[in-house]
Amino acid sequence: xxxxxxxxxQLRSLAGxxxxxxxxxxxxxxxxxxxEAAHPGFGExxxxxxxxxxxxxxxxxxxxDIRFLDGVATxxxxxxxxxxxxAVAGG
Amino acid sequence: MxxxxxxxxxxxxxxxxxxxxxxxxxxxxxLEVAYDPDAARRVTxxxxxxxxxxxxxxxxxxxxxxVPGSAPVGWTPLVRADRLAAELGLGELWVKDDxxxxxxxxxxxxxxVALAQAIEFGLKTVACASTGNLAxxxxxxxxxxxxxxxxxxxxxxxPAKIATTAVYGANVVAVDGSYDDVNRLCTELAAEHPWxxxxxxxxxxxxxxxxxxxxxxxxxxxxxxxxxxxxPIASGSLLTKIHRGFTDLVDAGLLDEAxxxxxxxQAAGCSPVATAFSESSDTIxxxxxxxxxxxxxxxxxxDGYYALDVVRSTGGAVGSxxxxxxxxxxxxxxxxxxxxxxxxxxxxxxxxxxxxxxxxVRSDERVVxxxxxxxxxxxxxxxxxxxxxTIPPTVDAFRAAFPGAAEI
Numbered sequence: 001x002x003x004x005x006x007x008x009x010q011l012r013s014l015a016g017x018x019x020x021x022x023x024x025x026x027x028x029x030x031x032x033x034x035x036e037a038a039h040p041g042f043g044e045x046x047x048x049x050x051x052x053x054x055x056x057x058x059x060x061x062x063x064x065d066i067r068f069l070d071g072v073a074t075x076x077x078x079x080x081x082x083x084x085x086x087a088v089a090g091g
Numbered sequence: 092m093x094x095x096x097x098x099x100x101x102x103x104x105x106x107x108x109x110x111x112x113x114x115x116x117x118x119x120x121x122l123e124v125a126y127d128p129d130a131a132r133r134v135t136x137x138x139x140x141x142x143x144x145x146x147x148x149x150x151x152x153x154x155x156x157x158v159p160g161s162a163p164v165g166w167t168p169l170v171r172a173d174r175l176a177a178e179l180g181l182g183e184l185w186v187k188d189d190x191x192x193x194x195x196x197x198x199x200x201x202x203x204v205a206l207a208q209a210i211e212f213g214l215k216t217v218a219c220a221s222t223g224n225l226a227x228x229x230x231x232x233x234x235x236x237x238x239x240x241x242x243x244x245x246x247x248x249x250p251a252k253i254a255t256t257a258v259y260g261a262n263v264v265a266v267d268g269s270y271d272d273v274n275r276l277c278t279e280l281a282a283e284h285p286w287x288x289x290x291x292x293x294x295x296x297x298x299x300x301x302x303x304x305x306x307x308x309x310x311x312x313x314x315x316x317x318x319x320x321x322x323p324i325a326s327g328s329l330l331t332k333i334h335r336g337f338t339d340l341v342d343a344g345l346l347d348e349a350x351x352x353x354x355x356x357q358a359a360g361c362s363p364v365a366t367a368f369s370e371s372s373d374t375i376x377x378x379x380x381x382x383x384x385x386x387x388x389x390x391x392x393x394d395g396y397y398a399l400d401v402v403r404s405t406g407g408a409v410g411s412x413x414x415x416x417x418x419x420x421x422x423x424x425x426x427x428x429x430x431x432x433x434x435x436x437x438x439x440x441x442x443x444x445x446x447x448x449x450x451x452v453r454s455d456e457r458v459v460x461x462x463x464x465x466x467x468x469x470x471x472x473x474x475x476x477x478x479x480x481t482i483p484p485t486v487d488a489f490r491a492a493f494p495g496a497a498e499i
Contacts, residue, residue, distance in 0.1 A: 006279070008114075008278075008282065009282040010114055010115075010116040010119065011116075019282075045117065045118070045119075054118055054119055055396065056102065056114070056115075056118065056119040056120050056121070057119050058275070058391070060275065063268075063272070063275075065271070065377055065391065067376065067377050068377065068379075083275075083279070085275055085278050085279065086113070086114035086119045086278060087119065087391070087393060088113060088114050088119065088120070088121035088294070088393045088394075089113065089114075089220070089274055089277065089278045089281075089288075089290065089291040089294060089393060090220050090270070090271075090274035090277075090278075090290050090291070090326055090389065090393055091290060091325055091326020091327065091328045091329075091389060091392065091393055091394065
């Protein structure tokens with residue numbers, strides 16, 4: 001099931017400069033796993049060595065922070081947009 | 092300025108050229124300004140005293156020089172607060188009254204530094220994600236610099252903060268959502284527009300401006316550090332940088348030592364850092380804010396982890412207070428010290444009261460409480476004020492309404 005992943009500027013070089021990438025995935029975890037498969041390098045940037053999302057990486061599904069949902073197990077509806085956003089802004 | 096060496100990731104230590112960037116490309120950690128350590132040691136108490144009565148007296152400790160012709164910012168009063176201290180059972184208590192800035196909040200400090208850096212970067216448009224005080228500060232500073240500004244705010248912001256932004260000619264963009272939604276939108280926009288988003292792509296420089304609150308506090312105490320300070324927490328940047336300001340003064344040889352305990356204040360309706368502190372947790376879970384203290388309503392605080400580290404390592408605490416306590420805190424500060432603070436001040440004073448009752452803030456400590464914004468910005472929070480009495484214009488009517496007044 002294709003979903004759109006919005007890529008922050010910091011990681012676009014891994015995707016050939018693209019701001020958006022289309023990948024398959026029924027959950028956030030699957031989509032990010034398939035992102036790594038299609039564009040190697042994303043995994044180690046988004047996840048720490050223990051396999052959890054780095055604390056300064058925010059992921060949103062349909063504008064909602066996945067920490068308010070089911071984390072990487074959050075299901076993604078077809079056509080939904082997954083955004084990866086640096087967490088250090090604001091205040 | 093020559094004494095800035097690079098931007099350095101606080102998480103992994105990778106360094107970057109001085110440029111409009113804010114997050115590490117490797118781990119997304121926050122970038123911080125890395126200074127030439129020798130430059131700070133050339134700053135003396137005398138050279139500071141010879142400077143202007145603004146934050147720019149500390150230019151040797153800041154990443155950039157003042158924009159010529161900018162409004163005077165900072166060097167706000169540090170006032171002894173004996174009547175408030177007596178109410179709270181404390182001893183030596185001081186209020187740092189940062190309502191006394193050009194747009195009546197501490198945000199003028201951070202914007203002054205961010206705008207100067209933005210101009211040095213050659214950026215032509217100023218923008219921000221704001222809970223209100225920053226909106227005021229960005230709009231005013233951009234107007235004075237002759238630059239266009241775009242200010243993004245949550246649509247439910249206090250009307251006074253919208254009026255006090257729009258008057259400067261800023262483009263005010265109300266976003267249907269919380270501050271965290273606004274922040275995320277601006278983070279994405281910052282990637283598309285070559286603008287100076289002061290608290291996003293210029294954030295490493297912006298944040299440095301908050302250190303001046305520590306510099307001024309120490310200088311105004313006769314180059315001594317307080318024992319304990321109480322600071323409101325929104326993103327956590329202010330608290331983190333006040334701590335850094337004190338340690339920087341020690342590193343520069345301007346203070347002998349600064350074992351300052353740092354405590355934080357949040358509203359119960361938006362208390363991700365206070366919750367992590369009280370649960371002794373290393374994880375800060377984001378919250379959906381629901382509080383009258385909109386200037387502190389950041390449910391996903393960028394510097395929350397660092398604020399928590401500072402509080403724990405210095406022996407402080409993070410308290411949280413209800414909206415009723417916030418209103419009471421505003422009134423307590425006003426009626427004891429004649430200082431009218433906004434809701435964030437109510438949060439901070441009410442938290443100080445709680446921490447004093449719990450014995451965390453002690454009567455043998457020299458305490459400084461930071462009042463970061465003016466009460467006229469959040470007038471609705473204290474409710475519609477009725478006169479004590481309404482009378483016909485006669486002396487008899489006055490005497491009847493206030494029978495005891497003549498005896499005082």
